[in-house]
Amino acid sequence: MNDRFLKACRREKTDRPPVWFMRQAGRYMKSYRAVRERHGLMEMFKDPDLAAEVTLQPVRAFALDAAIIFADILLPLEGMGVAFEFQEKRGPVMRAPVRTLADIAALRVAEPERDLGFVLESLRRVRAELEGKLPLIGFAGAPFTLAGYAVEGGSSPNHLRTKQLMYREPEAWDQLMGKLCDTVIAFLRAQVRAGAQAVQLFDSWVGCLSPSDYRRYVLPHSRRIFAALAEEGVPTVHFGTATAGLLPLMAEAGGDVIGADWRISLSEAWRAVGGAEVRGIQGNLDPVAMLAPWEVLRKEAQAVLDEAGGVPGHVFNLGHGLLPETPEDAVKALADFVHEHGGGSPG
DSSP: OOHHHHHTTTTTSSSSBOOOOOOOOTSSSHHHHHHHHOHHHHHHOHHHHHHHHHHHHHHHHHSSSOOEEOOOOOOHHHHHHHOEETTTTTEEESSSOOOSSSHHHHHOOHHHHHHHHHHHHHHHHHHHHHTOOEEEEEEEOOOOHHHHHHHTTOOOSHHHHHHHHHHHHHHOOOOOOHHHHHHHHHHHHHHOOOOOOOEEEEETTTGGGGGHHHHHHHHHHHHHHHHGGGGSSSSEEEEHHHHTTTTTHHHHHHSEEEOOOTTSOOOHHHTOOOOOOOOEEEEOOOGGGGGGGGHHHHHHHHHHHHHHOOTEEEEEEEESOTTTTTTHHHHHHHHHHHHHSOOOOOO
């Protein structure tokens, strides 16, 4: 089995750095678009045959070291009673945002098999297909990011309503985060038992917070999730964007590997999370570099590899997900380049 990714998460020696890409199953692939032309997004998420097929498309096409299940971070919200839909050019839109104490009280904790069983079945099918070949990553949205969508009613440029709830009604905020934590913990545990060999917590919006606000309003909840996952015995990845000023706190919250985006160098990120002796780092190529001419992309990728220096615990990835405009040839060329030029980590 190709276990480079799992070894890197454990900061063990690898023959070459592992590489996978966030959003590696998605709109940049012709095979994905062919499926999407016939099916809606929610149908694809909820049909295990379709979700498994889309999950497997990139690992069949490219030399990747892990698969990540095709799902969406918002799916647990539906199980909690927050209905939403994906609208063209707007993204996810909540039908009834969560903004009052009564709204929070009405939320239920999602039950994995009942409310998210389609994701678990997708995991089982992909794990069966990849058994002995590649590891499978499960994931969930972090409580802050899920709360942001639920409170704002969709994407937001400034997270105004979310911060207002935090500041004006801290007890209500803690109740909301508590229910989200319970849902995320149960969901990630269920994913591991369904076949996920590592899990990633996506806190995509948490970079909007100051360090002091992160410590008060987010850290205790994220820490509770990682403490619960420690019992499952699988590697954990803690990811956010625009989090250069939050990396020490994110490491304090937990995660065997901390995601770094392109706004901070790998060496600075590693220092921020306590050093390569205690944490792995995932990242951190700018996704837009994938649209550059090959000579530019190659140079940028080599810079990431040079800075990692072959130290155990580096997982090559982008600083965020692949963009829809990304050429498939660039994905293939980059994955091959990392394997050919990354070198192994010292023992």
